[in-house]
Amino acid sequence: MTLTLHHVQYGRSFRVLWLTEEIGVDRFGGLDVVEYRIGTAGMREGALPRVSPAMRIPAIEHDGLEMSESGAIVQHLVETHAPQLGRAPGDAERPAYLQWIHYAETQASLIEQLNLMMVFLRPPAKPPATVVKLTVARLRQTLRGMEERLAGDWLLPSGFSAADIMMGFNLFAAPYYVKMDEFPRLLAYKARMEARDAHRRAVGREGPQRFYDRDFYPVPEA
Template sequence: MIRLHHAPQTRSMRSLWLLHEIKAEFELVLRPFDRSLRAPEYLNLNPAGRVPALEIEGERMFETGAITEYLCERFPEYGLGRPPGDPDRMAWLVWVHFAETISQHTAALTQQHIALYEDAMRSPIVMKLEAARLGKCYAALEDRLSTPMENRDYLLGSGFSAADISCGQAIYMARHFAPIEPFEALSKWYALITERPAFQASLPSDGARLYDKPFYPAWEV
């Protein structure tokens, strides 16, 4: 039995997208992004009071990178991981975990624009700095995706993988704060991977969104 605890438009979307890609049978538990994540019963699943929490075969997991590695190892037939010894193993690990670098800046901007509900609590300087840092992340992906190589439609030369899922979901959230349109290769890659049915199945319903705007300018307070 697999059960995913998920809040829409958060990091747990990575795990949801991956579960759809591997066609796993799972139960989805929708969680509001609020103080209920600090309830003792939920802290037994994720001691940080965050999503995701994954229950699988009587065990529990948290941290999206760990969940990604485990599910790819558990379901190797879908080819979304790169096992030890594979020529793309090193790059796969780097880009799976680079998603968290992107997301830490998005989380800071989410706090500034959404969690801090009074203008006096917000910092235009922090907003601008974090948006600029997202731009640096975009540039790293642009460089990777622009490198001449066979099958450079994806982050790995060997084709689509969980690295694309991890970074793609991070970009889905980051786009609320820094536009990707100036980055040609990144934009082309993002359009390609978000056409996948598993990504579409992971999108939130209209009534269950963390972000109520499509874009939050860095200078808006």
């Protein structure tokens, strides 16, 4: 049975899209992507409200299974279809693996706040400069923490894992709010992500991004 992914272009659901390409979409009987535009009536229609309690993406349907929350979906698909991308209980890297999986959401929640303030609240609404500045500073700190701890090619010493896939959305979106020049390791890490064949296939499905209308959003003047 085909896996159905309820998806917003280059949103958190990109994590699931990329993961299915790493696993191989044929393992799921194919992939059907149902795309939404944030803020449109389409998100209140169709299957999304039934599949996702919060009526947000991502959500999946597959062989009678319905799930939402990107981290939960990623962990489930890894455990059932690609254990080599996870770290099983008892593995020495299991604590670090879980921490990075959840760190990705700490970081993504800050990106979400900035998206709301800087992209959705278009003129005449004006986001509060102090709040934007604080949120950008917090996002920068999460990037600095990754920069300081990224010692090898991937987050875990043993190699590529689903923890790296969870960061794909984050490192796509963060440069719209934080200048990345101060993070050379993360820039190289992002380039390694983008060089993976599965990542390229996922980006090919996405096409040019349609969400951000400029390359960088500076903190507004007070």
